[in-house]
Amino acid sequence: MANCYSDRPELRFELNHPLMQRIVELKERNFRDKDQYDYAPETFEDAMDSYDRVLGIVGDITATTIAENAEGVDVEGPHHEGHRVRYASGTERNLEAMVKAGMNGMTMPRQYEGLNFPITPYTMCAEIVAHKDAGFGNIWSLQDCIETLYEFGSEDQHRRFIPRICQGETMSMDLTEPDAGSDLQSVQLRATYSEEQGCWLLNGVKRFITNGDADLHLVLARSEEGTKDGRGLSMFIYDKRDGGVDVRRIEHKLGIHGSPTCELTYKNARAELVGSTRMGLIKYVMALMNGARLGIAAQSVGISQACYDEALAYAQDREQFGKAIVQFPAVYDMLSLMKAKLDAGRALLYQTARYVDVYKALDDIERERKAAGEKLTAEERAEQKKYAKLADSLTPLAKGMNSEFCNQNAYDCIQIHGGSGFMMEYACQRYYRDARITSIYEGTTQLQVVAGIRYVTNGSYLAQCREMEAQPVSEAMKPLQERSAKMADMLEEATARAKEAGNQDYLDLCARHLYEMAAYSIMGHLLQYNATQQPELFEKSAHVFMNYADAEVRKHYHYIMHLTPADVEDYRK
Amino acid sequence: MSLKIVVLAKQVPDTRNVGPDAMTPEGTVNRSALPAIFNPEDLNALEQALRLKEQFPGSTITVLTMGLPKAADVLRDALYRGADDAVLLTDRALGGADTLATSYALSMAIRKIGIPDLIIGGRQAIDGDTAQVGPQVAQKLDLDQVTYVESIDSVCEDCRKITVTRRIDGGVEKVEAPLPCMLTITGSAPACRPQNAKRVMKFKKAAAPAENREGARWTITQWGAADIDADLAQCGLAGSPTKVKAVQNIVFKAKESKRLSADDAEIKQLMAELLASHTIG
Numbered sequence: 001m002a003n004c005y006s007d008r009p010e011l012r013f014e015l016n017h018p019l020m021q022r023i024v025e026l027k028e029r030n031f032r033d034k035d036q037y038d039y040a041p042e043t044f045e046d047a048m049d050s051y052d053r054v055l056g057i058v059g060d061i062t063a064t065t066i067a068e069n070a071e072g073v074d075v076e077g078p079h080h081e082g083h084r085v086r087y088a089s090g091t092e093r094n095l096e097a098m099v100k101a102g103m104n105g106m107t108m109p110r111q112y113e114g115l116n117f118p119i120t121p122y123t124m125c126a127e128i129v130a131h132k133d134a135g136f137g138n139i140w141s142l143q144d145c146i147e148t149l150y151e152f153g154s155e156d157q158h159r160r161f162i163p164r165i166c167q168g169e170t171m172s173m174d175l176t177e178p179d180a181g182s183d184l185q186s187v188q189l190r191a192t193y194s195e196e197q198g199c200w201l202l203n204g205v206k207r208f209i210t211n212g213d214a215d216l217h218l219v220l221a222r223s224e225e226g227t228k229d230g231r232g233l234s235m236f237i238y239d240k241r242d243g244g245v246d247v248r249r250i251e252h253k254l255g256i257h258g259s260p261t262c263e264l265t266y267k268n269a270r271a272e273l274v275g276s277t278r279m280g281l282i283k284y285v286m287a288l289m290n291g292a293r294l295g296i297a298a299q300s301v302g303i304s305q306a307c308y309d310e311a312l313a314y315a316q317d318r319e320q321f322g323k324a325i326v327q328f329p330a331v332y333d334m335l336s337l338m339k340a341k342l343d344a345g346r347a348l349l350y351q352t353a354r355y356v357d358v359y360k361a362l363d364d365i366e367r368e369r370k371a372a373g374e375k376l377t378a379e380e381r382a383e384q385k386k387y388a389k390l391a392d393s394l395t396p397l398a399k400g401m402n403s404e405f406c407n408q409n410a411y412d413c414i415q416i417h418g419g420s421g422f423m424m425e426y427a428c429q430r431y432y433r434d435a436r437i438t439s440i441y442e443g444t445t446q447l448q449v450v451a452g453i454r455y456v457t458n459g460s461y462l463a464q465c466r467e468m469e470a471q472p473v474s475e476a477m478k479p480l481q482e483r484s485a486k487m488a489d490m491l492e493e494a495t496a497r498a499k500e501a502g503n504q505d506y507l508d509l510c511a512r513h514l515y516e517m518a519a520y521s522i523m524g525h526l527l528q529y530n531a532t533q534q535p536e537l538f539e540k541s542a543h544v545f546m547n548y549a550d551a552e553v554r555k556h557y558h559y560i561m562h563l564t565p566a567d568v569e570d571y572r573k
Numbered sequence: 574m575s576l577k578i579v580v581l582a583k584q585v586p587d588t589r590n591v592g593p594d595a596m597t598p599e600g601t602v603n604r605s606a607l608p609a610i611f612n613p614e615d616l617n618a619l620e621q622a623l624r625l626k627e628q629f630p631g632s633t634i635t636v637l638t639m640g641l642p643k644a645a646d647v648l649r650d651a652l653y654r655g656a657d658d659a660v661l662l663t664d665r666a667l668g669g670a671d672t673l674a675t676s677y678a679l680s681m682a683i684r685k686i687g688i689p690d691l692i693i694g695g696r697q698a699i700d701g702d703t704a705q706v707g708p709q710v711a712q713k714l715d716l717d718q719v720t721y722v723e724s725i726d727s728v729c730e731d732c733r734k735i736t737v738t739r740r741i742d743g744g745v746e747k748v749e750a751p752l753p754c755m756l757t758i759t760g761s762a763p764a765c766r767p768q769n770a771k772r773v774m775k776f777k778k779a780a781a782p783a784e785n786r787e788g789a790r791w792t793i794t795q796w797g798a799a800d801i802d803a804d805l806a807q808c809g810l811a812g813s814p815t816k817v818k819a820v821q822n823i824v825f826k827a828k829e830s831k832r833l834s835a836d837d838a839e840i841k842q843l844m845a846e847l848l849a850s851h852t853i854g
Contacts, residue, residue: 038790039774050774057768065767102770115770 004067004128005059008305010343011124013534014350015051023118023354024048026361037110051121057101058125062132065097070133070258074430078260083246085213085260087139094136095168098129104143105166108150112162119360120353123298127349130302134434135258137302139211141295145171145218148288149237151363152275161216161237169215173288174206174238174264181208182447184220184281185230189266191221200236200273202244202266210441212262213247215240219266220285223277235280236271244269255433290392292442293399294356297349300402300438304342307406307413307431311335314426315416325416334412340527340545341405343538345398347526348519352398355391359384390464393455397519400448403438410435452518453511456495461518462488468525474532476539480546484524487550490557491517497560505572506565513556520549574730575631578622579683581694581707582615582636582651584644588699589613596822602700611647614695616765618758621725622693623655623766629728633657635686639667639678642783648793652776653768660686661781664797667809672701674812676709681801683714691735692755696721704757711755718755719748723762728752 005011024047033040041047069090076088087095098104106122108114122144130137146165149157165171180186189204202221206212217238224232238245244267251261275284312335315326325331362384366376376384410432414421421428439445455461465488473481494517498510527545531538586607588595594606619636626632636651638644639662648659662682670678683692692711697704704720711718719737723745726736733752738745740759780789798808806812833839848854 039771041774049777053773053777054770057770057773061767064764097767100769101767102772106770115774 001060002063002067003056003059004062004131005055005124007059007063008128009537010346011055011127012052013530013537014346015055015121015124016048017350017354019354019358020048020118020120023120023357023361026358026365027116027118029365033110033116040110040116051117054103054115054117055121055124055128058098058103058128061094061097061101061103062128066094066129066136067132069094070136071427071430073133073135073258075257077257078250080247080250083248085247085250085262087260088258091136091139091258094133095139095170098140099168103140104168105146105162106143107147108162108166112158113166114162118357119294120350120357123294123349123353126295126298127302127305127346130299131305132302133258134299134303134431134438135256137299138256138259139170141299142171142173142211142214144291144295145173145216145288147291148218148235148284149274151287152235152279152284153237157237157272157274161239164215170211172209172211172214172217173292174209174212174217174219175285176208177205178207182444184285185228185233187220187222187233187281189219189221191223191234191236191271192225193223197270200271202236202238202269202271204266205248206264206266208251209262209264210259212260212264213240217245218274218288219271220280221271223273223280230281231278233280233285234277235274235284237274238266238269238271242270253437255430255436289442290356290395293395293448294349294353296438296442297345297352297395297398297402300399300406300435301342301346301349303431303435303438304338304345304402304406304409307409307428307435308335308338308342310426310428310431311338311409311413311416314420318418331416334416336540336544337548338409338412340541340548341409343530343541344523344527344545344549345402345405347530348394348523349398349402351526352391352394355387355394359387359391362387389460393452393460393464394522396443396448396451397461397515397522399442400439400445400452400515401519401523403435404445406435406438446512449511449515452515453507456491456511456514456518457499457507459495461522462492462495465491465518465521465525468522468529471525471529472532473528474535476535477528477532477542480524480528480542483546483550484521484528487517487521487524487553490553491521494557494560501565503565503568505568506563509568509571510560510563513559517553517556520553524549574629574728575633576625576629576691576728577687577689578625578632578634578691578693579686579689580615580619580622580634580636580651580656581679581692581710582619582638582647583612583695583698584609584638584640584647585612585698585700586610609643609646611650612695612698612700614697614699614758614760615647616695617760617762618693618695618756619651619654619656620763620765621722621756621758622691625691625725625728626655635660635689637662637679637682637686639663639670639675639682642781645781645784645793648781649776649779650768652779653773654766655769655772658794659779660794660796661783662796662801663781663783664799665809666798666803666805669810669813670808671813671815672703672705672709673814674808674810676706676713677807677812678798678801678803679706680710680713681803682796683710685796685801688714688716688753690752692716692753694755694757696757696759707755707757714755716753716755717750718757719750720757722756722758725756 024044031042034042073088073090079086105114106117110116126141191200191202194201219236219238222232223234246265248263248265315331316324318325413428417428469485498507524546527542531542586604587610597603622634634656635658636656637660645661667678694707708718721740722737723740724738728735734749736749739748779791779793780786781793781795
């Protein structure tokens, strides 16, 4: 039987990374749940075995139910009925299977009925689901929003809302408005406190809201009258059971048809404040976005995998000039590069997820200790800080690069199909349409560059490269590691040039190039590590990727070294 | 109302994925070359039981299988998907059983469990394809039976009756039967729901004593012939009148083809030939 997890040994490899030992230790805290919950692990091996099995269930549901429904969902799409959304029938069946399998609220603590899973295996589930239906991936992965309520909500809110998500209710994050897209500081949805009703009331309009008719919404709204910037915004939780939010329309989109994108109207919708006022954008949405960006990176890897599988199968099957087209260098050049981008992007994704796991588990321990009047030890604090910084630096790379890679892979998938790829009968057209949004939502690639450039200029990416240059690799990988060192030299030199000019517009123009140089350098090292551990799985990809990455880095280096601040005027519109 | 349900399950070689070494030179099934799986229609049966449990909270589902100790795999799988309890019937004395001896042993085990409101099994197993065990179990327990069930439409509490849809050639029929009774479920019934994460994490530690597993935290009930008060003469090889006389390998050599025109008379002629040779009808 096909299984989208066990058929993919690269995923199991990523799951078994040595850092998981520390992650399980931090998540399970001496396996203290084992006597209270019969499904809690007793040992590290037990926990890892459970992750593996649960991934196998998701792999099974994806290869059967979700795969079978994908095409129908794409054609049918969701329905707008009255002021509500009814999912495509295939989406309903997908959701039912995932809920029955208990795949909701996966990362939440057991006391709220969650599975207490780390982010890493959860992210793997998101990748697997997106592999067969990226749109359904959104609906399912939005459960991730509960993480923000868990981090910043009150204990009473935890008790009332988290179990509902674990039981399968869905979520949405209501941020975007007609005049507030990338610029969320301009959000206008009004939140006013009603003394009479003893709650907040929301009024206004939200647009492009994924899964906008969800059971629970996290809403960004302006609670401070007269303010104009991000400091006047707060976060609220709206419960659909209370009513007051209607779906005005469902957008007609290029891709991810199964995922309803809604325009919402709020008319005195009762809502609860999450955390403190004024912290909505500057703290909570930033946390929410980081989680969502990891989710989109996972979705992108899932789509990339689908594109590669589809292209490879077609190239092996299709004969021209008397042989299968996979035997032509022009075709296997494309295929091997698709696989290399997939492997490198995935390595970056899970490295990021593991870093997020370590610091978030420490954050959680810190909150728990605080309640008991205790603190983290100095070592724990240092560890928390280190991994938070690493995670924050890698998240924009993982999201930006994987979303661009999945678009490139979708393009090549159609290219390998030739004329057939342009026909609507083949699945590659759906991947092509679904891929397109990944580099736009949850922050465009250009905004990922904005988030990432500070780690270029402060030397954080470079330091990560230098550290990895010193790590032992196999004999076969040594020449690649040396090439990586030269790539880092170029990154260093180009960064210095961009900074030294002291011209912000010039630096901004160089930013995308520097960002990609850093990303390629880091991904190269990660693949070298993987190929050292499991050469049969990664060695070819490591070579192919390094040939490509080295050339890309040199291209960007050349570009920056020939660009002067005076050239900015040629670009300015 | 709550129901007591027994689901019959069998571990079978996966005959749907047959490779070149699926048969031994002697013409018997090479079990080691085929993965052992949950008989597909027994999974359809389990799903029907789980739906009844959802509809009638407090219902209990006991899954019963007979086989080698490793057949406990299908019991764990059933627990992962929502069954409450599991019984493994394993004993050398029960080995080599044909359908008659199997249904005898199963019926004795069901007597020990206590006659439930419903016994549900798959229509047939993909290794033997006999479709005999379900009906024989019903017969031995003196229960009514409905075979080829595709869905359970309603269960009437007061009148102790069940209404089901039965798949027959060219359509379906609605059948009403008194409780308790035995149902066999076809593969056209809804597929079984997936395994549940929490249940997997709990019941992966379930094991039958015969499996000798370390660290087991949940015991699968295990019975032998003596536990179910079985008459050994009716068990295993001794109780199996079916004897395999010979097995022949058949290789299709010729590919016959016939060309017909669109003429009605020729088509009628072909129909008559096919009916006469019992190829159709």
